[in-house]
Amino acid sequence: MPVPEVAGRFTGSVNRLTLGATKDDGGTRTSTVTVGGARNVVYGGSAADAGKKPVIAMDVLDSKPDNWSDVLLEPYKDVLDSPGDWAKKCIEEFGAELICIKFDGIHPDKNDRDATHAVKVTEEVLKAVGVPLILWGCGNDEKDNQVMPKVSGAAKGEKCLIGTVTEDNYKSLTAIALADGHHLITEAPLDINIGKQINILASDMGFPLERIVTFQDTGALGYGIEYSYSIQERQRIAALTGDKMMAMPAICDVGYESWRAKEAKQTEIPEWGPAEKRGPMWETATAICLLQAGADIIRMRHPKAVTTVKNFINQVLKTE
């Protein structure tokens, strides 16, 4: 008796999006990265329907982090003051496919650095590495609106992924990203309805839907990962059933969220096992879970976790 074909078929697909502009395309990147394209759920259908391989973006902070655990600081100890060297290390030693500059240092409650600093960091990283960049604000609306347009301008034409825009604060960054030829990250607070709405709002400003990547605030293992999982899954199914407002590739912030967990960063509880293994494992588990929900880009921090997750993507995940 033949095995019945039970795989679901869908009419829609996740948009394909290429990050980075090479010389031929008016930029200075030496490589580009294409994400998206899935025509089925993760592991559903044939490999041809699985879309592009998910990619890992490693975080580089604009300023030396002040609250990272020693385990996480260790691999970067010689480059923490130099975003350019930091980025280079992520690419050359740790195998990152994208660099995400996270401008934590501009936050008024942290270092309150200005636009000049942020632009300098952007230029430094652009020079140091040839991969496409993600430029990610600090999350303070007022400060992001001041600084991120300058950052965008400094990387004009490089087809970076810039963000984030939210339902309450999207106009200036959307306009700037459009003018500077970048792609846009729309953010929602683990809420599929707001996620859809912010895409509509950006689209209403003339921003092409095919150039948007969605970000739903990520929940790490033990800290709401089930919400992240089901929302990613639901977004994928909406894309596959033809909802154009939900057909974007998705990015998850696994590095930051995983390393907030006490189970990852706590070093003084020996019965939990060695901290230098526990933290990367926490990050790995979070990443692998969200990859299976359909995430296209994963932001990560610890090189050991990156290695394991890359192996998972290459050997276990079905991709085209």
Place this chain on the structure above:
Amino acid sequence: MILIAERINGMFTDVKHAIADKDKKVIQELAKKQTDAGAAYLDVNVGTAAADQEGTMQWLVETIQETCSTPLCLDSQKPAVIAAGLKVINAQNGVILNSTPLNRKSDEEILDKYIEMANQAGPKASIIALTMDKNGVPQDINTRVAIAAEIVSKAMEKGFDTQRLFIDTIVLPVKVPDAQIQPSNILSAMDQIKYMSDPAPHMTIGLSNLSQGASERSLINRVFLAMAISRGLNSAIADVFDQDLMNIVATAEMLMNKQIYSDSFLKVYSSA
């Protein structure tokens, strides 16, 4: 929701005159406006406007496709008229053959012929099959369901994908004496038809027929459409210019969890 726009029909005076005068502009404008209003398909019905139904169907198809790429729904009870339309159509984006009963006294094999024509028209060609047979339109729930089951099994037997099959449960004017039981019978039939295959066959209705001759026509159409969507209806031949009707489609589909809610859900709704 797969909305099939109803206006290119010789029963409407403007279309009737356009056919008589070979006035392309009227037809092409209707095609564009209905597309802009959210139609997934444009119904094309010669009506009683012309003696040469086959020639008129061809003229309408060619006229529309000169300026519009929205797929068409060729609407005739006569296979020869549909066949004439298919001869000149570009069915690359799809086409619906509308419609065939299960069988007819004069033609036991009519459903087979429509399936055959659809197969020849390409992989995106669908058919609308009416829950009606040689004994006419059934009045009760069970006969409707039984006919639908025969249609679905015939399609499966022929290897015709049930995703290319629209079952039309035939809406009759509610104002006709003794017909008032029919709308609820149709809804009950839909409850069963949606389980006949997996994935389910599409279900469609010629909505405007419901309010034929009645007062408060739009209201009757709108309310019934919402009720039917709640029972699994996923297509209708309807007046896409009725903005309230379109808003009801968007809202009903959102309430049935077919579309993810967003504050702009009315604005971004698109038929398909």
